[in-house]
Amino acid sequence: MLFNSIEFLFFLPLVFCCYWMLSGSRQWQNLFVVAASYLFYGWWDLRFLLLIAFTSFCSYWSGILLQKNDGNRRVQKWISAGNISLNLFILGLFKYFNFFSENLAALFRSLGYEPDWVMLDVLLPVGISFYTFQALSYTIDVYQKRISPTCDIVTFFAYISFFPQLVAGPIERATNLLPQFAKSRSFDYGKAMDGMRQILWGFFKKVVVADNCAVAVTVIFNHYTHESGSTLLLGAVLFTFQIYGDFSGYSDIAIGTARLFGIDLMKNFHFPYFSRDIAEFWRRWHISLNTWFRDYVYIPLGGSRGKKGMVFRNTMVIFLLSGLWHGANWTFIVWGAYHAFLFLPLLLLGKNRKYQDTVARGRFWPNGKEVLQMGVTFGLVMTGWVIFRAENMTQAIAYLRRMFSASLFSWPHWEGCGIAAGGILILLLVEWIQRDKEHALAIDRQIRSQGVRWSIYYVLVLLILMFGGESVDFIYFQF
Amino acid sequence: MICKFIRKGIVFILPLTILPAIIGLGYYLHRPDSLSLPDASRKILILGDSHTECGINDSLFSNSFNFSESSESYLFCYAKLQMLTSGQKTFDTLLLSVNPRSLSAGTHIPGVYKFNSTLCLLDWSTLQDYLDEMPLYMAGRLLRPFWQEPCLEGGFLGLPDCKLAKDIASRQGKDKNSCITYPLQLTYLQKIVRLCEEKNIRLYFVNVPMYNAGHYFNMDNFYQCIDTNFREIPFLDYGDMLLPDSCFMDAGHLNRRGAEIFSRILERDFHEKREMMADNSLK
Numbered sequence: 001m002l003f004n005s006i007e008f009l010f011f012l013p014l015v016f017c018c019y020w021m022l023s024g025s026r027q028w029q030n031l032f033v034v035a036a037s038y039l040f041y042g043w044w045d046l047r048f049l050l051l052i053a054f055t056s057f058c059s060y061w062s063g064i065l066l067q068k069n070d071g072n073r074r075v076q077k078w079i080s081a082g083n084i085s086l087n088l089f090i091l092g093l094f095k096y097f098n099f100f101s102e103n104l105a106a107l108f109r110s111l112g113y114e115p116d117w118v119m120l121d122v123l124l125p126v127g128i129s130f131y132t133f134q135a136l137s138y139t140i141d142v143y144q145k146r147i148s149p150t151c152d153i154v155t156f157f158a159y160i161s162f163f164p165q166l167v168a169g170p171i172e173r174a175t176n177l178l179p180q181f182a183k184s185r186s187f188d189y190g191k192a193m194d195g196m197r198q199i200l201w202g203f204f205k206k207v208v209v210a211d212n213c214a215v216a217v218t219v220i221f222n223h224y225t226h227e228s229g230s231t232l233l234l235g236a237v238l239f240t241f242q243i244y245g246d247f248s249g250y251s252d253i254a255i256g257t258a259r260l261f262g263i264d265l266m267k268n269f270h271f272p273y274f275s276r277d278i279a280e281f282w283r284r285w286h287i288s289l290n291t292w293f294r295d296y297v298y299i300p301l302g303g304s305r306g307k308k309g310m311v312f313r314n315t316m317v318i319f320l321l322s323g324l325w326h327g328a329n330w331t332f333i334v335w336g337a338y339h340a341f342l343f344l345p346l347l348l349l350g351k352n353r354k355y356q357d358t359v360a361r362g363r364f365w366p367n368g369k370e371v372l373q374m375g376v377t378f379g380l381v382m383t384g385w386v387i388f389r390a391e392n393m394t395q396a397i398a399y400l401r402r403m404f405s406a407s408l409f410s411w412p413h414w415e416g417c418g419i420a421a422g423g424i425l426i427l428l429l430v431e432w433i434q435r436d437k438e439h440a441l442a443i444d445r446q447i448r449s450q451g452v453r454w455s456i457y458y459v460l461v462l463l464i465l466m467f468g469g470e471s472v473d474f475i476y477f478q479f
Numbered sequence: 480m481i482c483k484f485i486r487k488g489i490v491f492i493l494p495l496t497i498l499p500a501i502i503g504l505g506y507y508l509h510r511p512d513s514l515s516l517p518d519a520s521r522k523i524l525i526l527g528d529s530h531t532e533c534g535i536n537d538s539l540f541s542n543s544f545n546f547s548e549s550s551e552s553y554l555f556c557y558a559k560l561q562m563l564t565s566g567q568k569t570f571d572t573l574l575l576s577v578n579p580r581s582l583s584a585g586t587h588i589p590g591v592y593k594f595n596s597t598l599c600l601l602d603w604s605t606l607q608d609y610l611d612e613m614p615l616y617m618a619g620r621l622l623r624p625f626w627q628e629p630c631l632e633g634g635f636l637g638l639p640d641c642k643l644a645k646d647i648a649s650r651q652g653k654d655k656n657s658c659i660t661y662p663l664q665l666t667y668l669q670k671i672v673r674l675c676e677e678k679n680i681r682l683y684f685v686n687v688p689m690y691n692a693g694h695y696f697n698m699d700n701f702y703q704c705i706d707t708n709f710r711e712i713p714f715l716d717y718g719d720m721l722l723p724d725s726c727f728m729d730a731g732h733l734n735r736r737g738a739e740i741f742s743r744i745l746e747r748d749f750h751e752k753r754e755m756m757a758d759n760s761l762k
Contacts, residue, residue: 020481189480196488454491461495 001043003253004207011040016260026184030158033181033261037163041127048125051090056160058086059135063142063149063156080143084136091132094125099328127167129325131160133292138174140296147175155181164257168250170268170288177263185262194442195259197457201430201441202252204460207468209427210245212420213238219416221389224399229408232399238417239389240382241424244273247286252439271435273381273428274359276373278342279352281381289325293318308348315347316340326388331396335388342380358436419467426463510600513566516544524563526556527576527685532636533732534687535574539742540749547576548633553667554609558600559633560671564678573675575668577684578718579696580731582665582704583658612663637735638728643690646729650695658700665708672712683749684709686718688741690730693719715749717741 001007015036022029042049062083069075108114138159141147150156159178165171220227220235227235251268258265272284282290301314316337323336346352359374360366366374383400390396434440441460447453516524523543525531532547546559556575563570601609675682684705692698698718705714726737733741 017485187481187484189484192484193487457491458494 001040003250003257004203007043011036012257012260019261020187023184023186027152027154029185030152030154030181033158033163034154034161037158037161037166040163041161041166044126051125051128052131052161053157055087055090055132055135056157057153058083059138059160060150060153060156062139064151066139066142067149067151076143080139083139087132087136087139091128094128096324096328130169130171131166133171133289134174135160137171137292137296138178141174147178150178150182152182162258162263164254164261164263165265168247168254169286170251170254170266171292172265172288173292176266180263188262190444191259191262194438194444195256197441197443198252198256198259198439200256200457200460201439202249202254202256203464204249204423205245205252205427206249207464208245209420209423210242210249211468212423213242213245216417216420217242217389221399224395224402227402228410228412229403229405230410230412232403233408234412234414234417236382236386236403238420240273240378240385241420241427243385243388244269245423245427255439267438271431271440273378274374274432274435275377276355276359276370277346277351277377278339278380279346280355281377282339282343289322293322297321304347311347312344315344319343330393331387331390334393334396335384338384338387342384361436364433423463423467506601506606510602511562513564514562514600515566516546516563516569518544519569522570523572523574524560524570525574525576525685526559526633527551527574528578528581529636529732530578530581530687530689531574531576531685532633533638533728533734534738534741535635535685535745536637536735536738536742537635539739540746543574544570545635546633547635549636551633553581553664553671554601554605554612557667557670557674558602558605560674561602561605562600564674564680568678568680571679572681572683573671574683574685574715575671576687577668577705577709577714578686578689579656579658579692579698579701582660582668582701583656608663608666635738637738638732639735640728641725641734642729643724643727646731647690650730655694656696658697658704660700660704665704669708672709683713683715685715685745688717688720688722688726688733688737690724690727695730715745717745720744 001011015032019029019032019036022032038049038052041052062079065079066076069079138147138156142149155178158181159172159174162172162177162181217235217239220231220238224232224235248269255265255267266288268286268288270284270287272281275281275284298314298318301317302310303314304311319336319340320333321336323332323334323339326332326335343352346354359370386399386403387393387396390399431440434442443453443456447456521537521542521544523540525535525537525540525543525545525547527547528551529547529549531545532549535543535545535547537543537545548555560573672682674680689695720741722733722737722740726733726740728734728737
């Protein structure tokens, strides 16, 4: 079930009303969350439910076993390693088996052998990367005693399957989400209203910006061999905003929806295109995944302590894994490596934490240096997105080569980009003004007049209804 | 507090639901049951797009009434035909413009959902199809029924100019139109065929002369579509007819002079063909 679908339009109010009718009993409320979430997830394919139930049960049971073997660290290590291996095996089987198999076969062929390999014809379950990482987070946190394991299976299943963030994140931590399901929740009017605002902004980003950009991006990327460099540059810019509008839009809808149920999810994006360097960009983009890799991979490997060689290795590992997490294609791995090489100089020079505050804080206009920094960072990120979007490395290289050719200085083909351009301008303006707020539409304290606030909401609703692009699946559903 | 939240939600959503209801009411109140041709004595109705709008002069093509409208999709042609046949039908023949451009007209051509007063004539099912295709930024025009009387729009447009050379120059280097049939156009063309059968109207497809059509359109795809779907409909195909350059407004349309010549040729051929068909039916 998609957020921007008629089914969800009926599903959400119904679930909302039933949820709060059960507020007298936390257990019944959690059970209802599980039922609603399984209905939401099963709408794609009923077979997916078996896998998520299995993953949830294994992780839950590993928590119980860890608790039973408290004091025996060696056994606990085996239990957590077993559960982590099982989850990664399932993820690897569904997502990466064919990729590695094909590449290994290609390697053997290049050596003159013709392998007769088995290839799997499997359907990739929606959201498997997200809930698997969420399940892993629980096991690791219990092992490292950051959280006590839960004996309440319903609460645990609610934590794994909570429908707003089930299929495309944010990837929640057990330390944040599980305690919220473990305690009673009461309706918070202010939180719910702010949640609705965030949902509205999420829909604007997805439906007006991302979906309209997608139309032009598809045409440009499919015909890149015939287009001028300037048109390819336009395509790259549009894809940069498409992926941002799509993914951050989804996250906003997920976070806003969760707030309707009294649940606070972690922030996943914090205006990343206003970043002054790559390090800042990675603190603002897909925050839940990056912090997951930082806490569960980078830091255990040694982090940035130790020799420069170790730091280099650790950084490369997490960026390559981050790329690989996105999918089984060399383009994602190269994209990860590309960002690693952009990040490493800052890290090795100790400048990766230079920009912790909001750009142009207290001012409306950024100064020249900030504009240049944001422009350069945007350009570097945009180049990476071309690699990310390409179907294979051949296309990525050809696209970039053509983009940076002499035809870059010709007039691009603008036809059909008007609405996308308008949406992008509104997005940038609103997010710039609100860059130090929790989300772009957190205006209840700035604008006291309800009439003015409602006018803004109505304008956004009408923009969504009137300029909504052709419905395109959320990009991150494929991960 | 939750009741306050739900109440506020309902109050917010209410205006958004009232507006479509008001628009629907506007259509319901303004839609006539039927319309008739201004001149009931003419028996041949001409419908279609700018090709017939510019190409057939109904003063020279006897007994005809040209109700073609530039960029008109078959959805609107169907709506017009429905309105004109709901009440007392005064015509018995329909000449419908069918050309490589009309069959492939899709969302990239704004005229597929050309907005005129004919919008008020659509029945609910046709209106739904229209709304599915219409870009949402045109939604504001749905309020038109409130101040515009529904009427039939169209008529012969005799264009005086000849801008053929300029048009040919502007098409240089562009790819041929692939003529992939647009589904909605095909659907409504089939509906028109069925409606004509139902109402005993003799239907003819007409392809008005174009300048070097094979150079700009994939004619194989066009003819394949006609062959596959409309083999039984008589097709007056003048697409390749050679006319002097001075007869063309642009590569797709005849000008007034071209329309004059073509209308006379059509007059002669059409009535000959009808006599031939009448003879065959007697035999």
